[in-house]
Amino acid sequence: MAEMMNRLDPMSRAASRGMSDLAIRNLFVIPTIAFLIIFNIFPLIYSLGYSFTDFRASSSAPANFIGLQNYRDLLADPFIWSNFTITAKYVIVSVTGQVLVGFGLALLLNRSFPLKGLVTTLLLLPMMLSMAVVGLFWKLLYDPNFGMINYALGLGNFEWLSDPGIALYAVALTDIWMWSPFVMLLSLAGLSAVPKHLYEAASIDRAGRFYVFFRITLPLVAPILLIAIIFRTMEAFKTFDLAFVMTSQPTTELISIRLYKMAFQEWQTGKSCALAYIVLIMVLTITNIYVKYLNKAKER
Amino acid sequence: MAEIRLENIQKYFGAVHVIREVNLTIKDREFCVLLGPSGCGKTTTLRAIAGLEEIDEGRILIDGKPVQDLHASDRDIAFVFQLYALYPHLTVFENLAFPLRATRMPDAGVRKSVTSVAEAIGITHLLKLRPSALSGGDMQRVAIGRALVRRPKALLMDEPIGALDAKLREQMRVELKRLHLENGSTSIYVTHDQVEAMSLADTVVVMHDGVLQQVGSPSEVYLRPANLFVAQFIGSPVMNIADAQFRQEAGRSSVVLHGEAFEIPSQALTMIASKPAKDIALGIRPEGVVLSHAESPGAHQVGVHLIQPYGPFDIVDLTVGTSTLRARTASGFVSGKGQRVWASLDASQAHFFDKATGASLGFRLE
Numbered sequence: 001m002a003e004m005m006n007r008l009d010p011m012s013r014a015a016s017r018g019m020s021d022l023a024i025r026n027l028f029v030i031p032t033i034a035f036l037i038i039f040n041i042f043p044l045i046y047s048l049g050y051s052f053t054d055f056r057a058s059s060s061a062p063a064n065f066i067g068l069q070n071y072r073d074l075l076a077d078p079f080i081w082s083n084f085t086i087t088a089k090y091v092i093v094s095v096t097g098q099v100l101v102g103f104g105l106a107l108l109l110n111r112s113f114p115l116k117g118l119v120t121t122l123l124l125l126p127m128m129l130s131m132a133v134v135g136l137f138w139k140l141l142y143d144p145n146f147g148m149i150n151y152a153l154g155l156g157n158f159e160w161l162s163d164p165g166i167a168l169y170a171v172a173l174t175d176i177w178m179w180s181p182f183v184m185l186l187s188l189a190g191l192s193a194v195p196k197h198l199y200e201a202a203s204i205d206r207a208g209r210f211y212v213f214f215r216i217t218l219p220l221v222a223p224i225l226l227i228a229i230i231f232r233t234m235e236a237f238k239t240f241d242l243a244f245v246m247t248s249q250p251t252t253e254l255i256s257i258r259l260y261k262m263a264f265q266e267w268q269t270g271k272s273c274a275l276a277y278i279v280l281i282m283v284l285t286i287t288n289i290y291v292k293y294l295n296k297a298k299e300r
Numbered sequence: 301m302a303e304i305r306l307e308n309i310q311k312y313f314g315a316v317h318v319i320r321e322v323n324l325t326i327k328d329r330e331f332c333v334l335l336g337p338s339g340c341g342k343t344t345t346l347r348a349i350a351g352l353e354e355i356d357e358g359r360i361l362i363d364g365k366p367v368q369d370l371h372a373s374d375r376d377i378a379f380v381f382q383l384y385a386l387y388p389h390l391t392v393f394e395n396l397a398f399p400l401r402a403t404r405m406p407d408a409g410v411r412k413s414v415t416s417v418a419e420a421i422g423i424t425h426l427l428k429l430r431p432s433a434l435s436g437g438d439m440q441r442v443a444i445g446r447a448l449v450r451r452p453k454a455l456l457m458d459e460p461i462g463a464l465d466a467k468l469r470e471q472m473r474v475e476l477k478r479l480h481l482e483n484g485s486t487s488i489y490v491t492h493d494q495v496e497a498m499s500l501a502d503t504v505v506v507m508h509d510g511v512l513q514q515v516g517s518p519s520e521v522y523l524r525p526a527n528l529f530v531a532q533f534i535g536s537p538v539m540n541i542a543d544a545q546f547r548q549e550a551g552r553s554s555v556v557l558h559g560e561a562f563e564i565p566s567q568a569l570t571m572i573a574s575k576p577a578k579d580i581a582l583g584i585r586p587e588g589v590v591l592s593h594a595e596s597p598g599a600h601q602v603g604v605h606l607i608q609p610y611g612p613f614d615i616v617d618l619t620v621g622t623s624t625l626r627a628r629t630a631s632g633f634v635s636g637k638g639q640r641v642w643a644s645l646d647a648s649q650a651h652f653f654d655k656a657t658g659a660s661l662g663f664r665l666e
Contacts, residue, residue: 200352201385205446206373207402215398219389 102183135245558621563598577654588649
């Protein structure tokens with residue numbers, strides 16, 4: 001009887017398990033959702049409203065509804081398009097570089113050798129640093145007068161960050177250095193999930209190294225590699241701090257830097273909200289294309 | 301088509317000696333089964349022949365050519381894995397085509413070879429599916445098809461039907477035998493299932509603790525087991541083994557098992573006396589223990605302890621002295637526990653072993 005009472009009493013059951021579902025909800029889930037609403041959802045909706053007005057946060061004038069005027073202006077502005085082109089170049093160079101370097105490192109690490117754990121951890125270090133810190137010390141490394149890179153490569157006074165044609169790629173290179181480990185980490189997980197007996201079967205089937213790589217390794221790692229690419233594309237698309245800290249060339253004005261200037265230097269709050277929405281829609285579109293490929297790859 | 305020869309193969313996993321001085325010749329077109337309990341080294345031996353495992357000493361010769369230092373892909377051997385090892389992202393057709401495309405066969409040839417193999421193993425209707433959509437039996441058919449499609453010198457199989465259910469296993473066994481008869485490729489097959497071994501093999505190789513115990517035809521290993529291990533491993537239910545003392549009195553010779561005397565021909569005693577062995581173990585399969593309801597000369601009255609009906613026959617455990625003796629009878633021959641019957645030994649089915657070495661004394665009574 002006592003046992004049955006115990007079973008019916010939710011408090012005693014919860015006590016035996018540590019914490020009740022109710023307590024977990026109140027302690028963890030509700031605060032999380034509250035913060036999410038206050039700092040993400042609310043501004044998202046609020047800024048959508050602003051994007052249809054001529055509101056300026058610097059003036060006390062009330063916001064006037066101007067319909068799609070902001071969007072029309074932005075999409076017709078050739079300077080904005082050049083910002084987008086710069087961003088696209090940056091995304092392509094940096095994500096491609098990260099995938100090549102990261103996947104290459106993963107292939108090298110996907111075997112047992114002494115101190116493998118230590119080497120892997122050391123390789124992951126760049127990813128754990130702050131963007132601004134990385135930006136600052138790469139700026140020092142790139143310095144034409146006393147930078148380590150010119151010294152090591154014997155390039156003399158090569159201008160990495162002040163040459164308008166090079167600066168964007170110099171920033172992308174830093175991004176590659178910082179985020180290749182992320183691609184490497186995911187690729188390593190993907191590579192170690194390929195069953196060993198498939199490689200044995202392939203060697204019995206007389207497949208050469210390249211054939212095995214392109215017909216077995218790559219297709220089987222593809223889904224997880226795509227996830228890495230999705231993450232990196234999204235991040236690269238909205239890169240701000242790295243480029244902002246390292247250089248201020250017109251050729252390195254990524255869309256998020258333009259957005260920052262528009263919002264907090266020119267105080268065109270309404271217009272910048274509209275631009276933010278255009279960026280959001282673009283990122284979502286690109287991500288959606290990847291996700292579609294991902295689902296196709298996962299079907300197998 | 302190939303002859304495979306193993307010479308003095310030694311293999312260690314760390315300190316464990318998994319293959320001990322194995323010498324074996326598998327003739328061209330032979331179906332050879334490596335049989336033994338788990339951990340006896342049979343799979344390691346097979347993988348060593350395929351080149352998936354390196355050996356520490358010895359030579360592996362295919363058609364007289366040493367291959368122990370060659371990579372698996374250079375040995376021209378096909379291998380069927382226990383868990384199929386199909387390429388999960390490729391269709392059945394592409395799985396079958398893989399070994400051909402890997403060696404850059406032109407498309408038309410690939411199509412032709414794949415279609416003909418798919419027909420031979422009856423999977424034409426599955427060609428467009430991916431492995432995840434197949435049943436276990438079909439996956440194994442595809443795995444076998446992939447092995448056969450490039451007409452390899454030899455076909456190695458590692459418990460290929462071990463993961464299937466009993467009925468499917470029986471069906472696949474017949475199919476494998478038929479395929480071997482049609483293709484005639486030298487085959488080496490690993491299993492722990494003696495029924496599979498007996499029904500498929502031209503030659504059975506019994507392994508235990510990394511050592512070859514006996515190499516012979518299925519009937520040889522069944523009728524003339526070389527030692528106690530083979531005697532007890534082959535045959536189901538297991539052979540009765542008992543310490544035996546031999547007696548001769550009043551012109552009748554008998555063998556004493558578990559304290560009870562059974563008559564045997566005096567010829568046996570002369571044969572045993574001529575051997576150096578001191579202590580003898582007698583082995584007799586259940587079908588060599590003859591039961592009758594009426595007293596007969598040389599028989600011994602014993603009690604029935606346990607009956608296991610198998611359908612076509614019953615296996616009956618008899619209490620003999622302090623132990624049991626297992627007999628095979630017509631089904632329903634004894635009615636129940638505690639019944640008393642007369643048991644005698646069919647001397648022509650008796651095996652004699654040297655207890656000290658386990659080796660067979662090497663003779664049977666006619």
